[in-house]
Amino acid sequence: KAxxxxxxxxxxxxxxxxxxxxxxxxxxxxxxxxYQQTPGQGLQFLFEYFSETQRNKGNFPGRFSGRQFxxxxxxxxxxxxxxxxxxxxxxxxxxxxxxxxxxFGPGTRLTVT
Amino acid sequence: xxxxxxxPGPLSVPEGAIVSLNCTxxxxxxxxxxxxxxxxxxxxxxxxxxxxSGNKEDGRFTxxxxxxxxxxxxxxxxxxxxxxxxxxxxxxxxxxTGKLIFGQGTTLQVKP
Numbered sequence: 001k002a003x004x005x006x007x008x009x010x011x012x013x014x015x016x017x018x019x020x021x022x023x024x025x026x027x028x029x030x031x032x033x034x035y036q037q038t039p040g041q042g043l044q045f046l047f048e049y050f051s052e053t054q055r056n057k058g059n060f061p062g063r064f065s066g067r068q069f070x071x072x073x074x075x076x077x078x079x080x081x082x083x084x085x086x087x088x089x090x091x092x093x094x095x096x097x098x099x100x101x102x103x104f105g106p107g108t109r110l111t112v113t
Numbered sequence: 114x115x116x117x118x119x120x121p122g123p124l125s126v127p128e129g130a131i132v133s134l135n136c137t138x139x140x141x142x143x144x145x146x147x148x149x150x151x152x153x154x155x156x157x158x159x160x161x162x163x164x165x166s167g168n169k170e171d172g173r174f175t176x177x178x179x180x181x182x183x184x185x186x187x188x189x190x191x192x193x194x195x196x197x198x199x200x201x202x203x204x205x206x207x208x209x210t211g212k213l214i215f216g217q218g219t220t221l222q223v224k225p
Binding site: 032043048050055094098099101103104105106107 | 144145147149154155156157158159162164201203205207209210211212213214215216217218
């Protein structure tokens, strides 16, 4: 069974631009969670989607948004990029999101200049 | 105070040693506990998953959860240089769907 895939793997953007990251979950998994990983803050939860609905949200500004499609693939968007948005963005999939195992993708490394 | 505390290390051990990694937490509602291994510039890899209290063994890895003490552990037996990585504990409540709370991660180096 294929694992979680994320595209693109690397991205360089300029302050003020916007970016869209994509995540394809493991086949059969309906929950997708997004995380931001930085050296200073570690892994922090952004939001979780299940059946095309956002069920949970972390403490990030509204510039961070996401969506999920009917095939469970998910995208996250960051608008008006700031230097502090430079991070590794990880998505994880699970069958239900309700306490079952979460499997992570390789991440998208975003650099904002 | 962070919800999950984990000593960042680094922890350096000789090959073949038994490694003990630990996390403490403050939220008694946590019920699901996971350990991940993350190599540099890679995504976290799920090693162990435990629901509620108790022990779980998988090969060289043993996970323990003590909910009364709010303390979880991961033991690695016969450690290998390939085990050199950052180990992250993570936990979740039953009501906060999809949201894992992570420790800071412990950097482990196993020397040949």
